[in-house]
Amino acid sequence: MEPETPAEPEVQEIQQAQELPSNLPPGWPVEQGYQVKLEIFEGPLDLLLYLIRKKKIDINDIPIAVITRDYLDYLERKDQINLDREAEFLFIAALLIYIKSQMLLPREQEVSDEEDPRKILVDRLLEYQKVQVACTMLREKEEDQLLRWKRTFLPPVAKPDELDLLEVSLFDLAETFFLIMKRKERENFRVIKGKDVSVEEKLKEIVEHLEKNGQIDFLEYFSSQETMEEALVSFFCLLELVKNHVVIAIQEQLFQTIRVWLRKDRVHQMPHGHSHE
Amino acid sequence: MNEQLKVILEVLIFMSQDPLTLEKIKEVVGEVPEEEISAALETLEKDYSTPDRSIQIVQSGGGYIFTTKPEHDQWVRRFLQVEKKTKLSSASLETLSIIAYHQPITQAEIAAIRGVDSTYSVKTLLQKKLIKIVGRKKAPGNPLVYRTTERFLQYFGLNSLDELPKEEEIAKILEEEKQTVS
Numbered sequence: 001m002e003p004e005t006p007a008e009p010e011v012q013e014i015q016q017a018q019e020l021p022s023n024l025p026p027g028w029p030v031e032q033g034y035q036v037k038l039e040i041f042e043g044p045l046d047l048l049l050y051l052i053r054k055k056k057i058d059i060n061d062i063p064i065a066v067i068t069r070d071y072l073d074y075l076e077r078k079d080q081i082n083l084d085r086e087a088e089f090l091f092i093a094a095l096l097i098y099i100k101s102q103m104l105l106p107r108e109q110e111v112s113d114e115e116d117p118r119k120i121l122v123d124r125l126l127e128y129q130k131v132q133v134a135c136t137m138l139r140e141k142e143e144d145q146l147l148r149w150k151r152t153f154l155p156p157v158a159k160p161d162e163l164d165l166l167e168v169s170l171f172d173l174a175e176t177f178f179l180i181m182k183r184k185e186r187e188n189f190r191v192i193k194g195k196d197v198s199v200e201e202k203l204k205e206i207v208e209h210l211e212k213n214g215q216i217d218f219l220e221y222f223s224s225q226e227t228m229e230e231a232l233v234s235f236f237c238l239l240e241l242v243k244n245h246v247v248i249a250i251q252e253q254l255f256q257t258i259r260v261w262l263r264k265d266r267v268h269q270m271p272h273g274h275s276h277e
Numbered sequence: 278m279n280e281q282l283k284v285i286l287e288v289l290i291f292m293s294q295d296p297l298t299l300e301k302i303k304e305v306v307g308e309v310p311e312e313e314i315s316a317a318l319e320t321l322e323k324d325y326s327t328p329d330r331s332i333q334i335v336q337s338g339g340g341y342i343f344t345t346k347p348e349h350d351q352w353v354r355r356f357l358q359v360e361k362k363t364k365l366s367s368a369s370l371e372t373l374s375i376i377a378y379h380q381p382i383t384q385a386e387i388a389a390i391r392g393v394d395s396t397y398s399v400k401t402l403l404q405k406k407l408i409k410i411v412g413r414k415k416a417p418g419n420p421l422v423y424r425t426t427e428r429f430l431q432y433f434g435l436n437s438l439d440e441l442p443k444e445e446e447i448a449k450i451l452e453e454e455k456q457t458v459s
Contacts, residue, residue, distance in 0.1 A: 043393035058455070088393050127390055133450050134374040135367070137442040138433055142370075145434040146362040147347035150337070152295060152431065 044092035045128040047074060052125070059125050062118055064103055068096040095121060170239060172251055173218075176258055177235045180222050197230045202237045210247065210262045218249070218258035282309060283317040286341075290321075296340025296431065338431035372398035376408055376423050377441055383420040399423065407432060 051070045052059060071093055078086070102117040210216060218238075225231035238260065241247040246266045251258045289305060290297050302314055318341065325334045335344050345353055354361065365373065372395045375387050387395045402408045407429045413419040425438070435441065 043391055045392035092392065124390075124392070128392065129451060130444075130447050131371060131375055131378075131390060133447045134378060134442055135370050137446075137450075138374050138377075139364070139370060141433045141435075142364060144347060145432060146364065147350040148434070149345040149350070149353045150342050150431070152338075152342065 044089045045125060047071065047089070048092060048121075049125060049129060049132070059129065060122055062122065064096060064100045064118065068093070068100050071096055170242065173235075173238065173242070173249060173258060176218060176251070177222070180219060181228070181231070183223070197233045199233055199237055199240070202230075202233045203240065206234065206237050206241065207246065207262070210260065214261070216260040218260060220257070279309075279313055279317055282306065282313060283321050286314070286317055286321055290334060290341050290343060293340075293342070296336075296338040296342045296427075298340040301340070335434070336436040337434050338427050339436060342431075366398075366401075368393075368395075369398045369401050373402055373407060373425070373429070376402075377425050377429070377438070380424045381411055381414075381422040383414055383416075383422055385420060387423075 048067070048071065051067055051074075052062065055066065055070075057063065057067075075086070075089060075093060099117045099121060206216070209221075222231050222234060225234055238247070238249070241260075242249055245263055247260050248263050249258050249260050285306065286302065289302060293301070299311075299314070303309075303311070306314065322334050322336075322341075324330075325332065331346060331349060333344050333346065334341055336342075337344070350361075364370075371391060372387055375390050376382055379386065379390070384395060384399055387399070399408070403410070405428075406426055408423050409426050410421050411424045412422050414422050429435075430437065
């Protein structure tokens with residue numbers, strides 16, 4: 001391709017304008033109406049590189065007028081310009097126009113290569129082109145590697161029914177307890193006759209229950225308590241049991257129910273509760 | 278050729294969850310000269326490279342590791358019940374290769390080469406642990422500086438950054454493209 005001279009662009013532009021539609025890649029939205037929007041170009045440089053290749057132009061010798069025309073044409077075809085996304089496209093368009101204007105200016109002396117206004121663009125394009133080639137090569141490697149399995153890439157083996165158990169602190173226990181108490185309060189029942197419950201009795205009851213059933217669902221157990229007092233005593237008992245290493249309390253997730261098991265290594269001696277008067 | 282050493286190395290590679298590095302081998306086998314280890318590794322690699330073997334030993338991510346062959350991909354996936362592994366998006370790959378060649382690099386520098394904002398790609402790559410933040414640049418705004426990770430090497434089956442396609446190779450391809458165009 002001949003290097004562009006200031007006199008020629010007019011002619012070239014007219015020719016280009018007529019040729020354009022056939023130069024567009026397939027799928028390029030020419031007609032209005034229903035359009036499938038595809039992002040053909042990753043960025044402005046991508047588009048520029050495409051146009052240069054399409055016209056079989058040497059990057060070092062870009063006929064700015066022709067390329068600018070095509071470039072602006074592409075932008076015009078985008079019926080809506082999203083400034084945030086397309087700012088980069090517009091920047092390159094502006095750069096192209098700037099270069100074009102520079103080249104149209106009559107100069108007294110021939111510009112040296114270093115001062116060629118196209119240089120800034122050429123350097124960027126050459127760098128970008130290198131990146132593109134590197135990408136193609138890395139892509140090949142990626143495609144090959146994706147088919148080769150290594151133990152390091154094994155997905156973590158997790159059985160869906162296996163729960164993550166975490167031991168809870170007394171604080172969590174207390175929190176859950178007060179949560180339940182609040183619920184009970186809302187039920188708004190009245191105690192007519194209080195039943196005397198002693199911590200000792202309750203302790204025995206809980207341990208027996210555990211020995212029989214293996215585990216207690218904290219939420220269920222406590223809401224089954226008849227009175228506030230009884231529930232309160234049960235809670236103290238549970239704290240006592242945890243403290244004395246008789247039971248283990250586990251909560252799967254914060255604010256969920258707490259499950260209680262007897263410890264296998266528990267001391268069979270019952271903790272001594274103080275009678276509750 | 279130290280047969281016993283070779284067998285031990287095979288065991289170590291098998292048991293290793295990460296690419297087995299030479300340092301780690303030396304740590305385990307102790308007073309064995311490095312040449313002997315290298316020789317044993319080489320023979321071991323060769324032993325596994327025969328066509329009748331379905332498992333290979335390769336150097337990747339700075340160490341030795343067992344790997345399956347591409348033709349068995351579908352069986353592995355059926356066994357693990359996983360979908361085909363997804364490729365990186367072209368934006369991510371572009372960003373990644375810029376980081377690989379220009380590291381350490383800031384986000385602004387990446388964007389300057391790509392011509393587009395690369396925040397999203399950088400985020401994705403960080404999540405995939407293919408790149409990492411290594412510090413801040415002493416420049417206005419103290420921008421974060423990125424580098425590729427060991428995982429990046431493994432992902433592309435590279436043993437070190439030296440194995441990235443060289444500038445000359447890239448130039449050669451560009452030259453060839455130019456020939457076909459004109």
